[in-house]
Amino acid sequence: MEKRIYNFSAGPAVLPEEVLLEAQKELYSYKGAGMSIMEMSHRGKIFDQVIKEAEADLRKLLDINDNYAVLFLQGGATLQFSMAPLNLMPPKNKADYIITGSWAKKAMKEAKRVGSVNVAASTESDNFNRLPKQSELKLDPDASYVHFTSNNTIYGTQWKTEPDTGGVPLVCDASSDILHKKIDINKYGLIYAGAQKNIGPSGVVVVIIRKDLLERSSDDLHTYLNYRVHVENNSLYNTPPTFGVYMAGLVFKWLLNMGGLDEMYKRNKEKAQILYDAIDSSDGYYKGTVVKEDRSLMNVTFRLPNEELEKKFIEEAKSKGFEGLKGHRSVGGIRASIYNAFPKKGVEELVQFMEDFKKNN
Incomplete structure (x- = not known):
């Protein structure tokens, strides 16, 4: 397989x-x-x-x-x-x-x-x-x-x-x-x-x-x-x-x-927090597009310093096995959709990729 x-x-x-x-x-x-x-x-x-x-x-x-x-x-x-x-x-x-x-x-x-x-x-x-x-x-x-x-x-x-x-x-x-x-x-x-x-x-x-x-x-x-x-x-x-x-x-x-939806909610909050923490601790390299109190647990949207870097980010991410990160065509940027079935390990590996990308770019 x-x-x-x-x-x-x-x-x-x-x-x-x-x-x-x-x-x-x-x-x-x-x-x-x-x-x-x-x-x-x-x-x-x-x-x-x-x-x-x-x-x-x-x-x-x-x-x-x-x-x-x-x-x-x-x-x-x-x-x-x-x-x-x-x-x-x-x-x-x-x-x-x-x-x-x-x-x-x-x-x-x-x-x-x-x-x-x-x-x-x-x-x-x-x-x-x-x-x-x-x-x-x-x-x-x-x-x-x-x-x-x-x-x-x-x-x-x-x-x-x-x-x-x-x-x-x-x-x-x-x-x-x-x-x-x-x-x-x-x-x-x-x-x-x-x-x-x-x-x-x-x-x-x-x-x-x-x-x-x-x-x-x-x-x-x-x-x-x-x-x-x-x-x-x-x-x-x-x-x-x-x-x-x-x-x-x-x-x-x-x-x-x-364990039902209470357990699912706990997992969803944990996954989203890992990603939002990475965005917020990047010294402005990654910038969330939504006011903090209204951020989604399902669709995490953010920008990089410029569109060229965003394009490079998406291409390199794809080569590493991260698919679907391009933001909607009407707004651009990056969007990570981490619905119920998305694994926590995938979020953690994306965060590691984000840290490496920032270091190299």
Whole structure:
């Protein structure tokens, strides 16, 4: 087997090695069925057990009670930018959006097609290098919901606590930090998350929705865009992304076997601290791009003294087995994505490379 690199990609991102090896073992013939999980009917008993176990394990991880429905859908978070307002904006047809990065702006763009959007706060004037404080939020108490993006992969900011919405349902795009720690699900009306960062391979989006909000889903909606239809059909209205659901289920079991999300959070904080300490102790050679209190545990963004050095850093890092460190094309710089499955050893070796690079350049 070829040596695996350290994959710092922002997504599709690193998966647990144990999960990959388990999937490899079962790929040809799933648990003696004589066929792959990718080949079997989504209506059959075997896959029915797979999707039910995946849901049950996710409920265990996040303490999701029966007041919430869990869905495994397609279209990624991008489709949810439309589905959330189509289902939840009526009948008031207005919502609050907190703008903290590119994905929040894209979500708002789709919401504007449905109804009136109030920008409750935006940090674009600060190049999204921070998150708005609670005192900055200009919330409409009559809004249908308040939308925020919990972690910003491009800019490297992350909410440590949820914004207080005063009882208005909270909608969250948690694509890039879901399952990095335990959260209080009861604070949310809807959470959606593309799988390809902390859940599994691309092609699946997890949706967690408070059941009373399903009353807003109109029969006039296109069928596939209606949350109520998917809940009534247990994510099986049409053929779901079966392999992606299976992989997500393996990741959920991996998290449970590791001790759950409190243990995961402890590990994530430790990994991020190692990297941020290296940045902060470099005498300004490496400079973080985010105010310290809003730094992400998932996406660590920083700059070098100039773009030529950044280019050299990325090229040399790649030759040493560090992949995916180039910052998003819209902002440049360096970005190390250290999601749940990224090993601590990889962070430590990156820090050593950073020290050597500084010494030699």
